Amino acid sequence: MASKGTVELERMSVEQLKALKEQTDLEVNLLQDSLNNIRTATARLDIASSALHNLSLRPHGKPMLVPLTASLYVPGTLDDADKVLVDVGTGYFIEKTMAEGKDYCERKIKLLKSNYDQLVEIATKKKNMADEAGVTLQAKLRQLSPTPQ
Template sequence: MASRTLEIEKMSVEQLKALKEQADLEVNLLQDSLNNIRTATTRLEIASNALQDLSLRPQGKKMLVPLTASLYVPGTLDDADKVLVDVGTGYFVEKTMTEGKDYCERKINLLKSNYEQLLDVATKKKSVADETGLILQAKLRQLAQAQ
């Protein structure tokens, strides 16, 4: 880390500005990715909870079935052991209830692992951006004092 600071301190003001802009852009992109992973994880957790709730309901149970986030239609539970799992890009796969729950748990664990790795990268990139900003400010103050 100390060698990185020495390299950054040797840069010109223009180079520092470019490095700071690039690091800020990367931090923003990483933050967007982290938000997307968080959203996907939340959706999978909701789906997993819905599967758990569905598995406890008896066959023939009357219920409301969501068509959209705000539109529900009445329905009757036919077979709670078979579920359709959205595997992406409009493809659905029929699975047993246990397989559906397992699929959700595996995806949640994968997303959480990716989130942790991405968070580590984002933290390091944010550190570079902050460090570059401080050095840039110091150089700009030196230039202002020299004039």
């Protein structure tokens, strides 16, 4: 038995089906990009959380390399590991305690994972819609094409 969505697809013209397929494919690609961005952000927060944990284990006055950029480190010493600066985005930093910094990272990771799960569900639905439109389009094109003799 055909579902309501399939019946609606069968009523569409070839041009409408092509447009629907292109639109849903574009939306799936955009959702995939968003999923990749969320994965990247989650990985960065995992690294930051791990760095905070490692920093809390170091004794005061211990020499260490301080990252200024991804590839530039300068020598320094650990003065106060109880206070950290947390990057909250767009160039803003907030001073927090070590525990608050760890909590911030964990909350952000939890939020990103929740958003990721929601986007996966939406992307799956859009992909199924694109696949159904493609199958229906192929069937209509086969019906319209003259049969070889």
